[in-house]
């Protein structure tokens with residue numbers, strides 16, 4: 001058995017994006033057959049079988065029959081905190097929501113927002129310095145992707161004041177000041193397990209204290225929302241306690257888009273991706289990545305190079321399928337990071353040995369080609385890598401409008 005041609009259960013699960021349990025079940029049901037490694041008797045998967053299955057999963061010529069589109073019954077206003085380069089804001093704008101103000105500390109991200117939307121009210125600076133009371137009872141939704149930080153626990157139910165000094169405190173403080181019918185926080189999946197779940201539990205108890213019921217938390221997969229990238233975002237929705245309307249998450253679409261859809265003319269974009277600046281790999285990394293085929297990763301290297309490139313990680317066992325990875329045209333891209341050439345998360349272009357350019361990055365995050373980014377190339381990558389994919393933001397926007405429409409009708 002030439003192990004190079006096989007994947008462990010963990011690796012196959014990571015590549016396919018399903019749990020090990022699902023893969024075991026698929027093996028029993030004959031959907032994806034494993035073979036047994038002769039020495040350990042562990043399940044291993046033929047690489048080729050996994051590729052064929054992925055091809056079937058992602059390249060189905062299916063028509064998307066799901067739509068979350070809904071028209072707003074009146075103008076609804078958003079206050080967007082931690083706005084970055086505007087991924088969520090542009091998405092919500094596309095859904096029909098109106099941004100009344102956006103707060104962001106980073107000067108380059110603020111410049112990005114201003115050059116693209118001169119009419120937007122961009123409040124540049126540390127959120128701690130702003131008071132939002134003037135928006136009280138006049139904003140329909142407060143949104144924000146607060147960076148995740150630990151709280152210090154006194155061993156009791158966490159209250160707003162216990163969270164002072166964190167950016168979540170600021171998010172909750174603004175929600176309290178503005179008193180919108182609904183608030184939406186977004187974060188990384190890791191928040192679920194941060195401090196063994198206590199951080200999220202603390203956030204929920206704080207929002208409860210300031211008068212919001214929390215909808216069961218969900219992690220949305222961007223690939224289900226017209227985004228050609230396997231990114232995930234945790235969504236934390238609070239509904240003001242005097243409102244009995246149920247918030248519903250956007251329904252997942254049944255069509256999945258691939259890298260080809262991001263960079264070439266097609267359903268997602270009317271033209272091929274425009275040319276732009278981009279980072280380069282250092283020579284050593286380029287030589288390594290030259291040896292990797294599309295959809296391949298470090299395991300495709302000769303054994304001596306695997307050991308050299310992976311260093312100590314080589315001996316830690318399988319997985320790490322995002323290292324020295326070359327993306328295939330017919331699969332969604334792996335999650336983009338804030339810096340495209342960083343170790344452990346290489347996402348190499350399918351045909352050329354280089355990271356994605358700035359405009360390719362923006363496409364994979366579903367930013368329109370007209371959306372310009374300010375600052376150095378590194379600053380631009382950072383803003384794009386930090387963003388909520390625009391199309392996911394748009395679908396979240398529809399779910400907010402759906403909620404607000406029902407609320408408006410109830411108010412009349």
Ligand SMILES: C[S@@+](CC[C@H](N)C(=O)[O-])C[C@H]1O[C@@H](n2cnc3c(N)ncnc32)[C@H](O)[C@@H]1O
Pocket residue numbers: 082083084085086087088089103104105106109125126127128144145146147167386387388389
């Ligand atoms: C995950 S990013 C948000 C991305 C944004 N939602 C988007 O879709 O493009 C978090 C942002 O919070 C900003 N930030 C961090 N600390 C801040 C503070 N004290 N006040 C205001 N903004 C802050 C960062 O500069 C960063 O742009």
